Amino acid sequence: MHGRVKIKSTAQQEEEKRKEREKKLKIYVAARDACFSKRKEGVWDDEALQLTQQLLSSNPDFATLWNYRREILMHIETVKDEDEVQKVYEAELSFLESCLKVNPKSYGSWHHRGWVSARLPRPDWARELSLCDRCLSLDDRNFHCWDYRRMVVKMSGVPVDQELSFTDRLIGSNFSNYSSWHYRSTLLPLLHPESPEPPSPCREPPHSSPPPSPQTHSHRVCEEQLLKEYELVQNAFFTDPNDQSAWFYYRWLLGRAEREEMISCVYVSRDEERVAVAFSRPVNAQSVGLLLVLDGQPQRVEWRSVHPRFKHSPVWICDLPPGTISDITNEHNLTVHWTEKHTHRDCALYTGRTESWCRDSATDQELFRSELSVEKTSVLQSELQSCNQLQELEPLNKWCLLTIILLMRALDPLGYEKETLAHFQTLKEVDSMRSAYYSDLCSKFMIENTILKMEYAEVRVFSISDKKLTTLCHLDQLLLVTHINLSSNQLQRLPPQFAMLQCLEVLEADNNSIENLEGVYHLPKLEEVLLKNNTLQPLASCPKLKRLDLRGNPVTQTANVEAELAELLPSVTDLLL
């Protein structure tokens, strides 16, 4: 009686909506076909602009139509004067804004906007920046918008400090934002570059080398600002230690030492008439301009990597022409030039010696601190303290534990070995999904420590048994090792990199889970292999191998194994099956 309101039933609504959809589809298809035929005919008129606009506003991800539209706009540029073009493009920008409201993550719209902005005769960058700000306030992880914004900033030359305060603002409203932290890491070195003091003497390579290239230091930040950043990021990870974006930024802040590009070792063996060269990073020796000079004479030699699988390798070898150095009464002087990097290394082979080498030891190079930082020890020490403080509050936080491990390694890898192992144990428990990763990382650190110990002891024996190793790394550092003991670990393979142990004579690898001996190829000096209790299947071939202990391996079950082995390994005299 009082004009009660009636409501349409759902079926009725559905039907109406269906009809509406059908009608829309018909219009859409017709417009699309009209556009295609116009484009085919090469018509670039206003009507086409209208049609594409109509279609794109309902479906902004139609790339062909954007292309057509660009063709039309480029045509308009040729026929109209600047003011008119400006007007057309401004209209285009407001049309794009409406498209972005429909889909703020449309590739097509953002790309077209970038294109238009770049062609606009008199661009209004402030307007573009505020558009980006609005989009980012709706979704601060809209990467399309971030990309576009970077372009706008670049084109309009927004001052770096303004951009830095922009990241301050975004991080303040939600610090769980990789884009902002990352952006910060690109801005800070520009705004507060590290003062050009000479690097600490311990980092100075013992051999003179060209001054560090500008890129090497470009991403470092001056200490004063760095301390402020530490404070900021600590606020973030103390507030929410489970948010990884802050931890990643923290890792970046702590830094990463740059290793000098150099020849780290030259080894020459009189018996094999062979030279092995180790580089500070994997290279392709065939293309970096490697030159071998023997007693003042450049030699034409063929460089090969230690394993045929490697095109890039830190260790390369070459055979000298037969007879060049075989006379033990002669003294030889070798120089290897890395012409591309203007660096070289000399090595003298004295009378009566069968081999010789020249190198920087791992301890000299502070090699394994490179994972984290070259900052002053006191800063690292105080960072370690605050992380320890957090760890007391959050004993099971994996990011904190991992950061503590890295800081400890940067400070004193051998001194903190026990704590490091304990933290790794906790990590594997609290983050079991990644326990394999932690095992590998732990193995790496243990190997580094063992290398350091070996270097301090000045021996060529590398022994790391019963340390739960799961992987082998830094094998290029073991070029000179003659005895290696890897027994009672959890290794599954001796990887191809194992072939870098060019001086290896004795390999002990009992009680592992080794299935694959790929790396035991081409080891010219290998004499003894102990592989008790593994899970080996195939067999390897080494010319001088005399003693082979394969007890407890599946391979021993194979029929005729002895005969086959005898054929493959002619010099094996002592075979234990």
Place this chain on the structure above:
Amino acid sequence: MAAEDLPSEFDVVILGTGLAESVVAAAFSRVGQRVLHVDRRSYYAANWASFTFNGLLTWIQEHHEESQPEEAQDWSSLLEEGEELIYLSSDPASISNVQAFCFTSEEDEEEEASSPDPPNTTEEETGGANEDVVKETSETESADLKEEETKEKPEERADGAEKEQRFTALNDGKSTVQTDVFRPITQASKTDGKEPGADQPTASAAQSQSEPAKKKISYAQLVKEGRRFNIDLVSKLLYSRGSLVDLLIKSNVSRYAEFKNVTRILTYRHGKVEQVPCSRADVFASRQLSVVEKRKLMRFLTSCVEETEEQRAYNGRPYLEFLCDQQLGDNLQHFLLHSIAMVTEDTPTEEGLSSTRHFLRCLGRYGNTPFLFPVYGLGEIPQCFCRMCAVFGGIYCLRHSVSCLVVDKTTNRCKAVVDSQGQRISCSHFVVEEGSVGTDWKMVTSPPRFLSRAVLITDGSILPSDSDQQVSMVTVPPIAAGCPAVKMVELCSSTMTCMPGTYLVHLTCQSVGSAYEDLSPVVTKLFRTPESHDQENCPSVLWCLYFNMTDSSGLEVEGHHLPSNVFVCSGPDGSLGHEHAIKQAELIFQKILPEEDFCPPAPNPEDIIYDGDNNSSSMGGEENGGAGEEENDGAGEEEEEKKEVLEENDGEEEKKEVVEEEEQSLQTEGIRLQPLETGSGSVGGSDSCSPPAGSQISRRDAVQTPEQHTASTHNPQRESASCMMGN
């Protein structure tokens, strides 16, 4: 006279347009019940109303005036066999101790400004206050006259402000001439005579000392800009996951309102105002907390989301004790107790924890605090529900009351009501505001409780920050033993409740003494008034109002001796949220219609079918009737309301509005609450809106992998109501 225009039969008659009554009205009308909703006042929302500055002055005056008890007309002629009448009270005295003060310039000085009469105790009602007023009037008569003479600005007299002017003059007296230098008031009185000349130099000299750039806003300006104010009688906030927000979303009533986030939570501690870090972003940005405190706070907040054995062990023991044992330190303890749980030191742990949880659940839905505030003030909310009721056929009459109930003697049920025009209107149910029920009919179980309220207009924020558009919730713990804890809300001009350059501050507490006794010590500590000392850096109070309001939270829907089909809605309660009124409305609805859905989602306007001419003419007829009935402002408002209703019914029109909203979605400033299942007609662009993902305090336990954590924040979750914020 125009009584014939009202239909003589309704399903439900509702007297009073407070929040609970309005929700009930909307709920009944929505399920097809015939609703008559009347209010004897000339404005909507009863004690929940918002007023312009001038409107508030009128309201103050009304509460000072001797209310003339209406002659109880004898309507027994309308009775039939076996019926009797119950007369309703027409003089609800829920407001008492009204005192207003003006501390700004362009008015004469008056004694009361600095040494007010001993404030009335809560027991005294309006009558008591009226006596004061009368006395003041005689005292200030001469000053009043002088003021008339010295007036220079013609606009002061414009728009009928004269009445208010006079009233203010007699009630609160005038400003101190020098607003920055406080001198004994006797001195100030002496300068009165030479005011026009002396005023300017002194004031400007004082200004140049402390606030060189800022000119203080005068009383005349407040009156002139009075329409920019929307001053609420109650001071509440909406918990973003509270029952009111849920109801607004569920019922689609939200389409009539827009909201602002409360932008920060403040607290008063060690003599200064501090920001309380409560969301993740706040904790991150806080400069007062050490990193260790940050961790402890975050950990505590994360851990208390779920109930643990450890917490249960504290049941019955004070929350403060629980907090102490968490080794959080003084800072955090204060924040957690007073600002987050908002409880007192002796509140039991389970209660403290549950209000902490409620606070935390509300965080991050719309912003970094748990609270929303309606643009244009809280008085909007009851009106939104009335509008929904009207859309579905409810009939509204302001300045129209129910004078008595017709009760069937045998069944003791209310058969009909007799309205203020003497028309008998049958109804099946009657819902009435508490104030209209005489005390004889109430079952009094506990002594009446009161709320103390203060409303201040100030010239600055109590904690200035980068933005001058902050909406702040401030908790003030008891400033001395025996004092009440005060909740304070500071509103900025973008909430459309005060003129630019001013802030509107609401203070609320449970009464211990009168509003003035309870709240003026807090005002004096936090603001600059003639009574305060050494408050150079505090904002000045330009104008303020104190009053007491009945706290009716103890009242039961059926706690009365009235017939069983009569339900009483209580007025505003002292809590911060709206839970009490919403719960009450739902309870009444369920008692009457247990089978029906409470406020189901209203359909989109385009889905509503109109019966054609028949219908609209009947609507039109009603409207004319309503408008013709009364010729004053009240009827005008009513007419406006009905016009809106008609527009509402015009689907086309509404659709246009929606489209406009879409276009502005990137620019809109306010927040619109939206239902989860956004239908075809809902506001577009919601896809682009993600809640501030990081601001929710994660309840994930620390062991869980951070990768998962980021994955979930990376895909902005679709919230049940998306947040649209501009700038």
